[in-house]
Amino acid sequence: MAPIIQINSLTKAYGSNLVLKGIDLEVQPSQIIGYIGPNGAGKSTTIKILTGLLTEYGGSVKVNGLEVSENPLEIKSMIGYVPENAVMYDTLSPAEYFRFLGSLYGLDRKAIEQKGAELLRIFGLYENRNNRMTSFSKGMKQKVLLISGMIHNPDLIFLDEPLSGLDANSVILLKEILQRLSQAGKTLFYSSHIMEVVEKICDRIVLLKEGTVIAHGTFQELQNQQHSGTLEQLFNQLTGNNEHLALADEFVEIIKK
Incomplete structure (x- = not known):
């Protein structure tokens, strides 16, 4: 089976700062991939390249066999994207927002209205479907997103x-x-700092550090390689973040002064 994502020697620089330093990765269909790493490791940059938001990069990045830099609009039409910090048209209601998105994807207006209402009901927002999102909490906006x-x-x-x-x-x-x-056959590329969730739901885990993949495999494979207990412990071990216990003690001692 052909990979749905194929990355070869991916590099990305912002000025003189090389953020991605030669990423190689293949993702098979129907998998949940956990893409994790410390802040600044290059996770969001990778996702922006894969979604066609950044088209200037080195190497090759293909989604469904299409080079992203050459087919950004076609790539965007076939993927879904939930960004970390989204700018929403929050002067709209959820129903209006979904109609707007439906028009971008060429979907039937009545079908998108019904589908949106049903999905809002599942997230407990059906009664808010016609309310302006300026009044929504962060959690409510996240559900709409x-x-x-x-x-x-x-x-x-x-x-x-x-x-x-x-x-x-x-x-x-x-x-x-x-x-x-x-x-159901969907492929999910999941980036998060919440290790417990990544450990539980992801089929494979990719650990990024300073723009380089330093570990890749199932949780069991990574656990066997590092003789570590939880994904959080493994993460700290591989990224060299072993000072958290001492720093926590130091923080408390300073507070107590």
């Missing part, structure tokens, strides 16, 4: 910190939704 990234039924979905602002019940629901999407 999640729906907007999937409402057009894409086969490949990119999620960058999708749990931001969600309450505990919504987190549980979203985790189940993502696993069901994978079972």
Whole structure:
């Protein structure tokens, strides 16, 4: 089976700062890929390249066999994207926002209205479907954003910190939704700092540090390689972040002065 994502020798620089230093990665269909790493490792930059938001890069990046830099609009039409920090048209209501998105994807207006209303109901926002989103909490906006990234039924979905602002019940629901999407044949490229969720739902995990892939495999494979317990422990070990216990003690001691 051909990979849905194929990355070869990917580099990206901002001025003299080389953010990505030769990424090689293949993603097979129907997998949930956990893409993790410290702040500044290059996770969001990779996702922006894969989604066609950044088209100037070195190497080759293909989605469904198409080079992203040469086919950015076609790539955008076939994927879903839930960014970490989205600028929404929050003067619209969710119903209006979904109609706007539907027009971009060439979807039937009545069909998108019905689909949007049903999805809002699942997230507990049906009664708010015609309210201006300027009055929404961060969690409510995040639910609308999640729906907007999937409402057009894409086969490949990119999620960058999708749990931001969600309450505990919504987190549980979203985790189940993502696993069901994978079972339905969707591919999910999932970036998050919440190691517990990545450990539980991802089929494969890619660990990035300073623009380089330093580990790649199933959680069990990574665990066996590093003789580590949880993904959080493995993450700290591989990224060299072993000072957190001492720093936590130091923080508390300073507070107590």
